[in-house]
Amino acid sequence: MSGVVERSPALLVPGLTGSKEDFLAVLQTLAHSGRRVVAIDLRGQYETPGPEEPGAYTCAALGADVDAVAQVVGGGESIHLVGHSFGGLVAREAVIDGRTKFTSFTLMSAGPAGIVGRRARDSRQIMEEVPDRGLEHVWHTGLEREALTGGVSDEILSFLHKRMLANSPTGLARMAEQVLTMRDRTDELREIEVPALVLFGEQDDGWPTESQVEMSVRLQAECVVVPGAAHSPAVEAPETTAAALIRFWNAAEARLLDTRSDLV
Template sequence: MGCIRVGKGAALVFVHGFLSGLSYWEKQIEGLSNHFEVIAMDLPGYGGETELTGCDKVADFADAVLARLDAIGISSFHLVGHSMGGMIAQEIALKAPDRVNRLVLYGTGPMGDLPGRFEPLETSRQKVLQDGTEEAKAYTVESWFIKGKQDDHYTSGMALAQPVSLQSYVNALKAMNDWSSVERLSQIQSPTLVVWGDKDRSYIWQQPHTLWENIDDTNLAVLPGCSHNAHLEKPELFNQIIRDFLIKNIGQSGITKDS
């Protein structure tokens, strides 16, 4: 797995989502490495690891991330997971609760079948099996931005998506569709921040709301005027929210979801 480590301080691990890679976190690496040792890695089948076939189980992706962290000597860490990476992050927090200090679940949810997505996962699977992945990758990446193809990051998003193999693509859809954490959310022990763009078409409000309501120690941040890739659309705001949660310990006092 390709991996980058930048900065000093508490370890902060970023896990990317479907059709993405570690370079998706460029603005977070730049903005947060003055405060943390930022670690980002490519999942099997993605980014610099497209020669590998991506996993067909979320739990296997989680094991791959933990194995990589073991290999580089990271025993405890803050964890940020985006989209499918947020599912992986939930699985890591459940598998290794003593290792995850604080957890950020961003643009994600506990329902792997993605209710309310711009199209059902099974529809996406059937399309790519029939027609290949080129068109599917284009409309999927376009859906992640408010401005669609006009967003400055669409081209770089497509550059990451295009090398992903058909098998890795299909495996990821299966991994997500077969996975759920709904019944296990109360087992997550790490203080958690849920981050969601209010125009996200991949993970509708039901998804972050379920996380917020069912993880015991949880804060919620809704980013206005953002779609699925809020960390690229409003990186300064995104980074500030993450930094405040990890450093200033928001949620220790003040308004809570039960107030």
């Protein structure tokens, strides 16, 4: 989505069972800040097909996809990168590999290493049960219950069901394994010296909020806690989340302009 394009574009990467639609509530506000904003599916997610090869769904392989998309979106210039949950681990790979220059990087509800707690149990169910029992089984025994407990409308429930069944089973199972076992690469990310933001809901039930705060300290990154939000602040508190992103992006762009001026 685009407003009047005057600022650096942004690329938004979704989480494990998510898709580009998870950012719908923030896209218009972000675009109206004067930049092109692109949300994607990862390969094998929803409307983006992927191969039936497990190696295609490692964080490194998916991070290479993010690199490729970022270079197209940016047209050779640096862009802002946002990764939600598992998408944060994927996007982190793209930043660390150094193939693409990013204006800023935001970890949204994403921790330093493998996920823990209740969402780890969900990911383990996907990893263990999808290959043998299928997507429909995992939907009815896990994600559907979560959606119903959250009180979503029939329309949204229908979409979530459709989206779940559209995933590549191989891809989803492999990505679930990755989100459970990913190693801590915070120190490597810090060496890149890209302006970073750690943003999460105050009631996040993914990575512990304490571990995300600690990660922000290690990164010397800004940390924003979104009131009233849980694991999906772009859905649960879209205006607060969008405002935090815009403010951070504007500051990162100003810093980049100052750096370029110093080099002239």
